[in-house]
Amino acid sequence: MPRRTATLLASTLMFIVLIIAGLLIPVPYAEMSPGPTVNTLGDHGGEPVLQISREKTYPTTGHLNMTTVRVTGPDYRMNLLEAVYGWLDPDSAVVPHKTLYPEGQTAEQADQQNAEEFSQSQESAKVAALRELHKPVATQTVVRSVVKDKPADGLLHAGDVIKAVDGTEIKQPGDVAKLVTKHKPGEKAVFTIIPVKQAAAVEKQGEKPETGARQVTVTTQKADGGRAIVGIQAGVDHVFPFPIDIKLADVGGPSAGLMFALGIMDKLTPDDLTGGKFVAGTGTIDDAGKVGPIGGISMKTIAAREQGAEFFLTPKANCATAARNTPQGLRLVKVDTIGDAVKALEKIRGGDLDGLPSCGPAGRK
Structure with missing residues (x-):
């Protein structure tokens, strides 16, 4: 066999071996990419958000879009070729697997955590929006969780x-x-409670929270x-x-809190917060209206711009x-509280763009 042919054959075999190895070798990484965006002022799945x-x-106009990041699942293990492709793709990010999923966390635990964070973000969004509008929000103490096989198990409920x-x-x-x-241990404590099902029905009907109270001895x-x-x-x-x-x-995590709060405010006020503009955003929010950081920000700005956000x-x-x-044509607006966001929206709809607090460049045209 001629030396040139042998060299070519060896190179080809080596290339095939590398391809197979790249497909078979798992690497401890996960991938993030732009996810769907949803207008909190509009419909999703055939019903209002x-x-x-x-x-x-x-009535409202324009967009107040919450943004998401699409990530590989906790049980998915990328191979070497997928990781290299992700590193080369400007619209995705490859990060250590443990950055997204703590060591030992199962898929079920990850889903549960995301669902709980999403639920809490909705609750805080409602509180922050109503307080910003000076509408009353009362608080009450509830059973957050019950420890299995402890005295309250079966008597009190979350x-x-x-x-x-x-x-x-x-x-x-x-x-x-x-x-x-x-x-003293072994003595009885008497709880006066409103059972969770009764409490939910009472709130839905708009009655006083005290309705349906009963005593439970533990x-x-x-x-x-x-x-x-x-x-x-x-x-x-x-x-x-x-x-x-x-x-x-099909959405989890806490990062939609700010946009939910703004959407609620827009629907409850005669002022059109966006002035018909396409505004997207992200950020956690607490009951006091403080906006917190989130992960995957670059993926979210890409997703927003692809949908038409300005x-x-x-x-x-x-x-x-x-x-x-x-992303080209997208203007980043810096916010630290829900009040900052409301003021920014006022400037956007009024055309006072020079007065907007910016994260950096005003957006490439």
Whole structure:
């Protein structure tokens, strides 16, 4: 066999071996890419994303799009070729697997965490929006979780509203533990509660939260240190003056909080917040209206621009990263609170673009 032919054959075989190895060798990475965006002012899956009952709402125009990131699942293991392709693709990001999924976390646990974060973001979005509009939002203490095989298991349930313990009114979650630990282990604690199903029905019907209260007796148990416990964790829930439902399936995580809050505000005020403009954005939000950072900001700006967004509300803490590769024609607007976002929208609809707080370049044209 001629030397040139042998060299070519060896090179070809080596290339085939490398391709096979690249397909078979798993690497500890995950991929992020631009995900769907949804207008919080519009419909999704055939129904409005935001549904507000028993309160006057107003027509809206334009877009207030929440943005998402598409990621490989916790159980998916990329091969070497996929990782290299992802590194070369400017519209995706390959990151260490543990960055997205803690070591040992199962797919079910990841889904559960995302669902809980998404639910909490909706709750905080409602609170922040209503408080920004100076509408009343009451709080109540609820059973956040029940420990399996502890005394309260089967007697109290997550979501039950705790009105009193041993006849003493509960004003905040910490009151529950203080009253329970006044008992000696083995003594009975009497909880005055509104069962979770009753509480949900009461809120839906717009009745007073006190409706349907009943007493449940739980025998305390000795815990580490000798104190008495019943095996629950108490938390805070909010009582809204009217129902606000957020209908959006197949989305998880906390990053849509800001855009949900702005969408709620837009529907509850006669002012058109966007002035017909296409605004997208992201950011967590807490009950006080503070906007927090999120992951995958570059993927979200790409997704927003691909859908036609001209402005992107960007958490202050994400500004530096987002500004490194701003999509052409997209203007990054820096926000730190829901109040900042409302002021920015006022400037956008009024055409005062020079007054917008920017993350960096005003957007390449």
